[in-house]
Amino acid sequence: MPTPDKQLSAEQSRLVSELVREELARRRVSRQELAEQAKLSLSTLEKALGGRRPFTLATTVRLEQALGVSLRKGREVEPSVAAANGEVSPDSLGAYSHRAVTWLEGTYITVRPSFGDKDAIYAYRTDIAWDAASSSLVFREGERLDAAYTQYGEVAVPNQSGHIYLVTNRHGQHRLITVSRPTILGEMYGIITTLLAGRGSLLTPIAAPIAFLPVKLIAQPTLGRVTKEDANYATYRDHLRKTVEEPFALFLQG
Incomplete structure (x- = not known):
């Protein structure tokens, strides 16, 4: 028996x-x-x-x-x-198993304020998937208007902080996105910290709210620079506002 x-x-x-x-x-x-x-x-x-x-x-x-x-x-x-x-990621990324993070895999419409136009929103695609070679989740951006700045890298999912980190490291130059765990509908909200390209070789540190929206939530997504006249502008704006109003992220002023 x-x-x-x-x-x-x-x-x-x-x-x-x-x-x-x-x-x-x-x-x-x-x-x-x-x-x-x-x-x-x-x-x-x-x-x-x-x-x-x-x-x-x-x-x-x-x-x-x-x-x-x-x-x-x-x-x-x-x-x-x-x-x-299945495979387990390195300790530096949170030592998570593949099965434990399948809920993160997918395609997201990523939105943040436009760095070049204060009244516009910038949108592009981000794919998150398991990479067997690195034994971890990786992300890759796509359909960016400024294709030369397309980013890709590793995804850290530590249990301690309850947040997710999308890390780009190119020859020691880092870009970091810190977002919340997905909501019940799958959205993730947080902060992007990167460098703003200026004239010539001038680079300035910059931080802004960012939101990852599962592509299934946006019937006809608009990518690139999204202005007020666009049908998706209000939806994108509301998600960015939610980032700081909930709040999923805080921006302090001295």
């Missing part, structure tokens, strides 16, 4: 529930999404989180696999668990 799945104690179940709730809030994902990633029924997850049913060892392991974090006090995610998820 098969061995019954071991149930966690009431205290262990309470601790697991707290950690799962914290991860859900940090990542801004729904219980339905987590249940699908962990291959659990929503009912099972709801009952366990609500304290109406103790967590079992099998359920806890599945949640650890989906989240890429340890939910059992005093235990690290076992190598066999990481292996089951």
